[in-house]
Each structure stands twice: as C-alpha cells, then as structure tokens.
Amino acid sequence: MPASTEPYVLNIGPQHPSTHGVFRLRVVMDGEVIRDLDMIVGYLHRSMEKLAEERTYTQNIPFTDRADYLAAMSSNLGLALAAERLTGVVPTERSQYLRVIFAELQRIASHAMANGTLISDAGAWQTPLLYMFREREKILDLFEMTCGARLTTNYMRIGGVSFDPPPEFWPALAELVAELPERIDEYFELLTDNEIFLGRTRNVGIISPEDAINGSLTGPALRGSGVPWDLRKAEPYCVYDRFDFDIPVGTVGDVYDRFMVRMEETKQSVRILQQAMAEIPSGPHKNDVALALRPEPGEIYSRVESPRGEIGFYLVSDGTPAPYRFHLRAPSMINLSLLREMGVGSSLPNAVVTLGSLDIVVGEIDR
Amino acid sequence: MSDQPLRRPATPMLQQIAARPTMRGTLLGVPLGVKVIGALFGLAFLALNAAIAYVVIDGRLDGKWYDFRDLGNAVESLRGWTEDEGFHPGVIYGISALLGGLGILSLVGVWLIIGPWVERRVIAKFQIRVGPNRNGPFGLFQSIADALKLMQKEVIIPRGADRFLYFVPPVMIFVPALLGWGPIPWAEKMAYIDLDVGILFTIAISSLGVLAVFLAGWASNNHYSLLGAMRTVAMMVSYEIPISLSLLSVAMLTSSMRLSQIVAWQGHYHVWIIAILPFAAFAFLFASTAEINRTPNDIGEAESEIVAGFYTEYSGMKGGLFMAVELGNAILVGALMSTFFLGGYTMFGLEEWIPGYIILLTKILAVYFLFVWLRATLPRFRLDQLMGFAWKFLIPISMVQVFVVAIEASVFARVTAPALFTLGAFAIVNLSITILLVKLWADRLGYAVIQHPTKPVLTQAVGGLRAAERIRKPA
C-alpha cells in the first residue's frame, strides 16, 4: 500500500534565495517529490533585441553587458567579433591578446561565482562563495584598472579594445596568475573530498551526452556530460589556436561533474593567461574605425565560448548603421530548457542544486 | 593617453581591511594617564587573584555564603537565615526559585544580545570579512539595533492563516528553550531544579518544541512553512531516539539520571565520558544539531530550498523569537553536551580554583564555537540522507552501544581494580567496538568513503557524440 498524498503547487520565485534572480519555477509537488515543473521567465525582459535595432553596432556593446552581467567581457567579445565579421574590420594583434586575457579573466570570475553559488544552494553558509569572491574581487579590480568599470565593462570595440591596460595592470595580473593555482587547490581541498557535498551533488541531475546534444546544451553543462565541445578549440577565434590548453569533460554528467568541469576550466584559463601574458606583442590596442559603420547588406551568425556556453549573435544588416535584426543566442536560456527533464521525479533539494549547477543568469535569459 | 591610468587606482578590499586601525595601533595612541590607571587596575586584579588563591588554599571559603566558587552556597545560607528568622518555608523556596529563575533568564537574555554578535563575527572571520563593527564598541550593539528593528516591524498575518494558532507557537517554543536550563548543574550546589530524572526531563522538554514547530508551519497557510514544519517534525521525532539511546548509555555508566551526579561521577574519576563513550557523544552532538536546526542538518529551514522553513511567514519580533530560540537552543545543547560528555563544571581539579559556572560557560562556548565552525564550513544534507543516517546508522549502532555499556556498567560495579584502569580498558574497548561496528555496518549498507571522486578527463579532442564515446571508452 504505497502512501500517496495530495499534490500541491509551490511557486519557487520570482523572489526566492536560490533562483539567482527574478526567475520563477512553478512546481507541482507530492510531498517532497516533484511531479511537474514549469519555468516561467520574462520578469527581467528589457526588450534588448528590439532596442538594438535603433543603435549602431558600437552603441549596442553596452547592451551585451546587461545581458550576461556576470560575464560582460565574453558577451562584449561576442558582439565585437560578429560586427567585425560582418563589416570586415580586422582587429590589431595586441588587442587579440588583450581580448583573450580579459575573456579568460572573466571566465575565472564567472566560474568562481557559479561554483560559489552552487555550494550555497547545496546549503553551505556562503563561506565557499566568499572565498571564491576573493579571486573574483581581484579580477574585477583588474577590470576597473583597465576600463573603469567592474561589472558592466563595455570594453571590447570593433577593431580592438577600448583601452590599453595601465602599467600597474601587468604586475597585478602576474601576481594573480601566480597565486591562482594555489587558491584553486585550496577549493579542491575544501570541497571535492567533502562527503556532504559529494552526497548532495553526485548522481544528481544527470544529463546523458545524447540528451545534452539533443537539448542543444553548451558550455560546462555540455562538457559535464562528456561531450568535448569547446568553441575555443572547435572554431578558434581571436588567437586561441596559439595557446596550449585542454578541454575538461565530465564522465557521469551529474551536478558534481559540471562543478568539477568549471573548476578544471579555471585551471586551464590560468594556463592560457600565462601563455598570453608571455606572448603579448606591443602595438596599438585598437584600429581607428568609424563610429557609424555601414556594413554591406547581409547576415552573420557568430559565436564565442562564454563561461555559460555558446553565446551567439545573429546580425542582419540592411546597409544602415544600425542592425536590421539583432538576435542573441543566450546559453543560459537553452541550458535551462533541460531542467524539467532533470527535475521531475527528483526532490526539491535536488532540483535546487541542479538549477544551481546550470549556472543561469536571468539577465541573459530574459534579455 | 592610453598609457595613463584612466581612473583612480584600484583599492582591493583586503588592502582596505589592512588599513583599519589595529589593536597595537590603538594601544600606541592611548594617553599616559589612561595607561597608568590601566596598569593599576591590572595590579589590583593580580592582587585580587593572589588573595583568592590564599583564601582558597587556606580553606576559609569552604561552604561560606561568600564562597564565589559555588553560588549555591549563598542561596543555602539565605535559606538558613530565613529559617532562623522563622519565615514560612514557602517564602524561602519562593526566594531561591526567583533567584535561580532570574539567573537563567539573565543568562539567556544576555546571550541573545551577545550571541548573534559572536556568531556573525566568528563567521566573518571564517569568510575573510570583518563582520558587524559599526554599532557600539566592536559592533556589540548590533544585536540591540536588530532587535529594535524587528520590534518596529509590522507583524503580518497571512490571509487564511489560523489567527489563534499563528500567535501561539512563538511563545510556545520559548518554554522548552528556558525550561531546558533547569537541571543543568553550574557548580556542586548550583542547579536550579536538581531533578532525580534529569535526563528524562531533558528529553521530555526537547520533545515539546516539536508541536510548536508543527503548529507554526500549519497555521501560516503557506506551502513553504508546511514543508519546513513537516521536515522539522520528521527530523526531530527521528533524532530523539539516538539522543535518548546515547543518554541512556551515559545513565547506565554513571548509574544515575541526575545531572549533578553525572558530573560528579566524571569529576570523581577525573575522566570525561566522551573518552569512554565516543560514539554516544558523536550521536548526541549530531542529533542535537538536527534537533536545533543547525548546519549541516538545518533542512527544516533550508534557506536555498524552502526560504525559512516553518517560520517563513512570521515577520517582526514573531520571527525574531524563533531565531532567538534557535540561538538559545544552541548554547543549551552546548551546556547539555558539556554536562553529559565533557565533565560539566569540573575540569580535573581546576574547579577548586575557578568557579564551576565559569568552567561550564567556557565549555559551552567551545561547543558553540564548534557549531559555528560547522555552519561556516559544511553544506547541508538532504532530508532522505538525514533520515537514513538516523534510522540506518545512528540507531542500530547506538543500540549495540547500549548493550555494551550495560555489560560494562555491571562489570564496573563488581571489579575491585583501580577505577582508572577499568575505565581506560572500557575506553579502549568501546573505541575499537565503535570503529569496528561503523566499518562493518557501513560496508553492509554499501557506504564507502569516496577516496578519489571522479575527476574530469582532460582532452585535446573536439567533437560530438562519437568523441564523447571515445573519451568514455578509450580504445
């Protein structure tokens, strides 16, 4: 005689500690078991794509800051690359390296945030989160030194980057790169052998490689499932083909694998940073490009590997300075689409941890 | 232009922290007069200590009303005095009851002001932060400010809530938090109600909170509250059993349920029960963290899952009362843990010199520090993991422990060997039995320590499903 209870509806969010922003889950629960799960988005919709059709390509760069506000550099880079491919502008050699350095710094900062909040979702009282903020803080300091902003950087430009880093940037970066491996080892020590953390994350929220590909997942969520797909290797942009780094892939596809993939990627980013720092050439940081570029009529889809996955820009030009159509392929949005498959049938704590492991940014989902 | 720093140079947070005035820096700036007065006070304090040492060695204090080592003496002399004066005994008991009650109330009250500050500052240290340091010296008045804020806030009654049952639980849950302090001995004669059934009383009192928690969750008319209440009730009911079993072993070993006798037993043999019954101590500590909803067992109010659990809907001071009870329960458990397993007010003869209540307070704070440490470090268990741990692990092993202790207690009552030798043998036997049982039982249940959890594979390959398969099954 299996005991059953009356199902009831639980609204998780839009104001809830673990939804990472104004995002709502409508969950039908039977006791502690999730019977159905709906994702309701749109609370942060700012009509970004429509607004972009009224602005020039350069004026659109700040919008990308506000889309993925935890990885502004990567989104900036995505738009700058798309606009360059559309217009045929070639960035300078030095700016290519600067782009790689800042994108990788942003990746470390974003992964620190993602893993920190995941552990907070698993119930740690914010200590690992604040530890990871220590490194993020230093990275944001580097951003502030270079472009004056910490979160919404607006740094990449068509044809280069907006500013060359100041002289005190390089020793600060060298210091950070030198201490990062030690810090990462510290996190491994604190977390990866922690029985409670392992118990909460292993074999929870499993995505098979087939499901991951069918669900069009990208980024750590895809690599956690064991598919070695990283745009930095698959379609090298900037100068990523000159650096030696590995793609970490998970073996099971659970929350723990996604967590560990992010940790390993942080290590690989440090490797890339070391090489980029050593090889960076001197020269101008930016080509002089007209502010109101008028690309030939045509369309382009360009993508880069943001910390959350493939961030793609689909731009259609009709010959005017503003894009005719501006579409952002938001990795968080698409990664989130598998949450229903993972959540239904599991319990509330598992669903919360799974959601945390997908590392969503609501600014990007709602745009 | 581009070579110039564009904005103000970055000021990392840690540098800002380092730039704060340090203790040494503050001392250097003290005027001479203050220093001299401070030195005089220090000398006076030393002299006072010497005087205390003299009267203690001389034995002049023993049992006098001014024997500061045991405030029970003062109450006893007061009782004697009133009896001599011919007051009715009811008055005498009334006076001592008032004094003791006042003591407990002021202890809990003062703790509710200092406790949040301690917890926040300690956790801030763990988290490389500063913590509250603005209100009053070292931020000590932060809790008062918080309490004032909570009192000013409107108490919102959710629509559809059961008004009567909604207002009862915050008060109801406070009763066990205060009553639990009753039987705890602070010195030889310093227990408020030195009950003959102290252990049972403790367990009974702790079981009273369950109903308040449930009613709070039910009356709020909120699914989060109900979920939290159900989780908490399930957990409290389950974890009462390991607590009872571990306290049963303590009672059998010391052949008493009176808390003061348990402490006296530990003081007499100069041994802490945690050394003899390590598993019982662990079970008690773990189960207590579940009972009082602290990390890693705080699933009843798991913030990232069910917001604040059973008191989600309580605003203002009503919610504040629940938080206060939690804080008070944390040191209550510290006191019980110290009393049952850590020697209580005794400290290997040190209680002759230092008042027992100060020793107990130190131990309570040490256990509390352990709680804060756990809270700052560990993630949270899941409900099924916790229930499984209680029913499949703690309870069976505790039961075996009870049988072993029963045998040991009867052996202890019969042998004539020196107690230290016998107890040492028990300690070794119990420790080995515990290790063996935990190992065997964990193997039986299929638990294994994960030595090297799966690490991501590093690869240079790029591709889709086929590449994934190649990585998963190499050649």
Add this chain to the structure above:
Amino acid sequence: MDSPGIIVAFWLLSGITVLSALLVFVARNLLHALAFLVLSFLGMAGLFMTLSADFIAVAQILIYAGSISVLMVFAVMLTPLASRNNGNSLYVIPALMGGAGIAGLVGAVAMETDWAEHSGEALKAADFPSTVPVIGDLLLGRYVLAFEIASVLLFIALLGAILLVHERPEDERSAGQQGEAQ
C-alpha cells in the same frame, strides 16, 4: 499538602487542566482542540509534580505532550477533511455516555480508596530516596511479565507499521505495470 505553595499550585494546575480539557471539546477546530489537549496534558504533569511523582510527571510530558500529540497531529493531517470542524458527529451521545461512565468509575474508585493509607504520615514513614529506583525495581521485579508483554506488543506494532508501508519489489513492478496500462 501543607505548604501554601503546593496548594496554590494545585488549584492553579487543576484549573488549567480542567479548563483546557473543557475547551478540547468546546473548540470547533480540530487543531485548536489538540492544542488545548496538550495544555491539559501539561497541567496533569504539573499535578504529578506537586505530588513529588517526578518520574511520572516527566513521562507524562515525554509521552503524552511530546509524542502522542505529534501522533494526533499527523492523524489529523492525514485524515481526509482535516479541516472539518469538531462536533455534529454521530458519536456525540455515545461519547457523552462513555465519558460519564468513566467519570463514574473513577469517582467510585476514588470514594472507595482508603487515602490515609497512602498519604501523610504513612508516606513519610515509607522513606524512599526517589521514585525512579523503586519504579525500576517494580518494573523489572514484581511486574516484569506485564512489562515484557508491553514491550512485545510495542515491538509487534513497530513491525506492523514497517510491514504496512514496506513496498515489496513485486508491488513496485505491478504498480509500474498499472502505470503503463494507464
């Protein structure tokens, strides 16, 4: 019953107990009734305290106020129509009759008992240090059979509860087949 404190406590506690017991069946809401029931249990425990029966008082709190009440809460929660109000039941007349019968029985026993034998000077003469060892001796000595029968009964109840909710593998399979058929 010589000290005024005890007398005051007795009247206070019996007032609370009787009043809350009355409220148990006056209250319309089942959970309100339950809250008053717990209050009356606690009052009873207090009355035992005034009689120096500390073991029974604590057992009353532990078993009735702490555990039985939680059991009843779950029973109320798991019953369909849990929000149904108290009263208007078919069983009002039989329940009143049963209650009157029990009250009469207890009253008759109270009238018949020679209280002098068990109180006052006789109690002082008995001179036992505390109740727990005496109760323990009696439970494991004179009344050991009853004690063992009670423990076996509880054990069987525990086993029965486990058997009731235990899902055997074949059950799961059949449940799964039913699900597929649907």
